[in-house]
Amino acid sequence: MQILYTVLLYLIQPFVWLRLLLRSRKAPDYRKRWSERYGFCKNKVKPLGILIHAVSVGETIAAIPLVNLLQEQYPDLPITITTMTPTGSVRVTATFGDRVSHVYLPYDLPCAISRFLNTLQPKIVVIMETELWPNLISQLHKRHIPLILANARLSERSAKGYARLGKSMQRLLQQITLIAAQNQQDGDRFIQLGLPKENLVVTGSVKFDIHLSEQQKQTIATLKQQWQLQRPVLIAASTHAGEDEIILAAFKQLLLKFPELLLILVPRHPERFKTVEKLISDQGVNYQLRSQHLIPTHDTQVILGDTMGELITLYGMANIAFVGGSLVENGGHNPLEPALHKLPIIMGEHTFNFRVICRLLSQAQGLITIKSTADSLYQAVNNLLTNPEVQQQTGQAAFQVLHENQGALLRLNNLIKRYL
Numbered sequence: 001m002q003i004l005y006t007v008l009l010y011l012i013q014p015f016v017w018l019r020l021l022l023r024s025r026k027a028p029d030y031r032k033r034w035s036e037r038y039g040f041c042k043n044k045v046k047p048l049g050i051l052i053h054a055v056s057v058g059e060t061i062a063a064i065p066l067v068n069l070l071q072e073q074y075p076d077l078p079i080t081i082t083t084m085t086p087t088g089s090v091r092v093t094a095t096f097g098d099r100v101s102h103v104y105l106p107y108d109l110p111c112a113i114s115r116f117l118n119t120l121q122p123k124i125v126v127i128m129e130t131e132l133w134p135n136l137i138s139q140l141h142k143r144h145i146p147l148i149l150a151n152a153r154l155s156e157r158s159a160k161g162y163a164r165l166g167k168s169m170q171r172l173l174q175q176i177t178l179i180a181a182q183n184q185q186d187g188d189r190f191i192q193l194g195l196p197k198e199n200l201v202v203t204g205s206v207k208f209d210i211h212l213s214e215q216q217k218q219t220i221a222t223l224k225q226q227w228q229l230q231r232p233v234l235i236a237a238s239t240h241a242g243e244d245e246i247i248l249a250a251f252k253q254l255l256l257k258f259p260e261l262l263l264i265l266v267p268r269h270p271e272r273f274k275t276v277e278k279l280i281s282d283q284g285v286n287y288q289l290r291s292q293h294l295i296p297t298h299d300t301q302v303i304l305g306d307t308m309g310e311l312i313t314l315y316g317m318a319n320i321a322f323v324g325g326s327l328v329e330n331g332g333h334n335p336l337e338p339a340l341h342k343l344p345i346i347m348g349e350h351t352f353n354f355r356v357i358c359r360l361l362s363q364a365q366g367l368i369t370i371k372s373t374a375d376s377l378y379q380a381v382n383n384l385l386t387n388p389e390v391q392q393q394t395g396q397a398a399f400q401v402l403h404e405n406q407g408a409l410l411r412l413n414n415l416i417k418r419y420l
Contacts, residue, residue, distance in 0.1 A: 140175075
């Protein structure tokens with residue numbers, strides 16, 4: 001099965017290049033650094049250290065506390081962070097600067113993986129969440145390099161798909177040193193697919209282990225002082241195509257009752273900034289671009305968050321948060337970032353990427369789930385704006401869930417220690 005997978009992977013490379021070129025029409029960075037995708041990374045990384053793979057922005061954010069902790073404990077060990085997307089790459093560079101090395105993880109071709117590992121020679125590899133690359137896993141196993149899947153999750157739907165691979169999946173899982181699962185249900189699914197029980201540890205989700213740094217607190221305080229907002233602020237964060245129209249329709253309806261309301265709209269992907277700007281413009285509302293770094297005036301109704309790496313700051317400016325990717329079947333994005341700011345959280349019904357976290361938030365009444373309609377979003381925001389006490393209680397409940405479930409980071413760190 002792995003041989004067939006590898007042959008097919010080689011055969012489809014021309015289509016992979018075509019896809020990169022097509023994506024680069026909206027995001028030019030997809031046209032750059034192709035050599036890294038084939039394992040050419042000499043003089044870009046420091047060998048004999050720790051490799052952490054975070055596929056894109058969400059996983060990169062989850063990895064930040066782990067990287068900071070590892071650098072405190074092992075200051076002499078170089079850390080390389082790999083991603084698959086340019087947005088993940090931007091986030092790594094913006095967060096860590098030259099404190100870490102960064103390249104793209106090569107495609108799962110034996111020659112590319114071999115070239116990459118020969119250069120990097122990592123002491124341990126940590127993959128955030130569940131990226132299962134057969135040739136990478138196989139080569140790490142053969143080289144006796146420990147591999148940990150950290151913050152691992154496996155949905156019921158994904159497990160059914162992997163189950164079709166039968167013995168091939170079982171052999172693959174047996175080559176993984178350790179899986180640190182977010183919860184027991186996900187862990188049980190890995191075991192049912194063939195992971196040895198002794199190779200599973202349930203650590204909880206490291207996504208709970210987030211904190212505002214002193215620098216972030218200062219940035220938020222400075223921005224609040226500059227903006228001097230005496231009005232309610234709704235942030236709609238990490239939105240996808242099909243959601244912005246719903247949000248803007250609900251917002252225009254809300255303006256009739258709350259004319260002072262300010263909307264901060266932050267699309268998930270930078271290639272959509274121009275598209276969303278046109279949607280806002282077509283609504284006839286007064287808007288600013290965050291990239292212009294203007295101070296919103298009394299007439300400003302919408303701020304388009306067209307910058308990278310500022311979401312945690314923009315959450316700090318809001319009173320209510322809608323988290324995107326949940327009105328469409330994308331699975332939702334991280335609701336714990338607004339919880340960190342004690343914001344009441346609104347999401348759609350499509351939250352399978354954060355099923356356990358959303359269930360905990362819902363049970364604690366820190367999350368409001370809505371249907372994929374403008375009216376449903378209007379009703380949720382309207383209820384919070386007209387009931388300040390409910391707004392405060394909902395935000396506090398979300399923060400309490402975040403606080404009570406922290407600790408996975410230390411558990412994961414103790415596991416990594418075994419192999420260093």
